[in-house]
Amino acid sequence: MNAFFKALLESFRDLLPILLVIAFFQLFVLQQPFPNLLQMLGGILMVVIGLSLFIHGLRIGLFPIGENMAYDFARKGSLIWLLLFAFALGFGTTVAEPALIAVAAEAATVAVNGGMIENTPERIESYAYNLRMTVAVSVGFAIVLGVFRILKGWPVQYLIISGYIGVVIMTAFAPPEIIGIAYDSGGVTTSTITVPLVTALGVGLASSISGRNPMVDGFGLIAFASLTPMIFVMGYGMLI
């Protein structure tokens, strides 16, 4: 019980900056009272409880399973299955991501306004759907590449810097309407459940392969997952 109370207190501390910012701007800058103060306090309580539960679940569920699977794959020694798992994890967690669905729909509107596609419901829907698939495939590819890098021990910066150069080159050729969306799509792909799992997988792999350092080699999977969608989405914009 004591531990739970301590967890609540920690979550409250995590939330405190937002509360201060909102209170400051509401009371001193906009100089307005809080509407529905009671509902707000109830909501804050839910956020605090929710965050505490999530962090606890992370420690006993998501982290152990991610690391454990990494150990099991390393012991099994089958590269194909590991890479297939990496792809499934990247693709599967991205394709149904609500933030991505929203961005894809907005991108379709931009494409219509820019005259890139015809203004028919079927065309808009297929544009949004294909864009979503493009991003999901790119995240799957990113996790595969990231896992392969951990196995080989390649320095992360060479791949990331090559990726940056790819982004810059693509920017020069992609239609201007797609650029903002492409740049943002890198950020929306990594959800709150995917990040801990993928991090645990990378760190687990790097710790179970001899010669790899979990700090140097274990991280970096998320970085790939935020970079490849930018390149793939701009590529998609160029093809359509």
Place this chain on the structure above:
Amino acid sequence: MTEWFNHFVTVFGSTIHDVIPIVVIIFGFQLLVLRRPIPHLKRVLTGFVFVIFGLAFFLMGLEEALFPIGKLMAKQLTDPVFLGIELGAIGDDIASHWYEYYWVYLFAFAIGFSTTIAEPSLIAVAIKASEVSGGAINPWGLRIAVAIGVAVGIGLGTFRIVTGTPLYIYIIIGYIVVIIQTFYAPKSIIALAYDSGGVTTSTVTVPLVTALGLGLSNTVPGRDPLLDGFGLIAFASVFPIMSVMGYAQLGEWLAARNSKSDNTNSEGE
């Protein structure tokens, strides 16, 4: 009360919807490919239940308490009437009056910082990094470094929307700085720094920052919300990379200075 309950059911349903593909993939591979029992299965399953309920409560609370007021605030703060900007008098030359939007920049900075501190996926990565580094990386130090990066990024992003300069210029310059820093930063921080660009933008930050970008591009004359409203997330993904590497460089520099002043003439570390 029934309204509240219905809302909770909706949020809970969408959380389940998010978790299902992950559960299917994990258990599918574990049972069919690895064919090994999951150690502490009961504990792990309890963990998943905690994660689902925790996330549902978290999202529900955000939607009840913080998102409505945060979004309203973004709208009010970007209103030219509030900012005391007479658009008629300025005409189309908003860019040279960029400083009149100072409340917007301050709000962007503050909201970028504070939402990042509360971001659950960043907390997760900070816990893991502290564990893996044997405590050498302080979870709070990392989180504050990332939050400063996001704050500067979002602040600069709103400045870009006001002035209407192209997004790619900022991002490409950002990349160049990141590449230069990569050569000088301690090796062990590089992968983590790159990762922190991607983890910052999820549950808490994206809705509020998107509202800010859309509000701003709606009220600044000559900006198209569909074209200029995007891009803030991209800023929030590049700048934390710099701030985290900077944080590690600062730590290394301080350690080097201390060891010098201690007069320990040892070579290497």
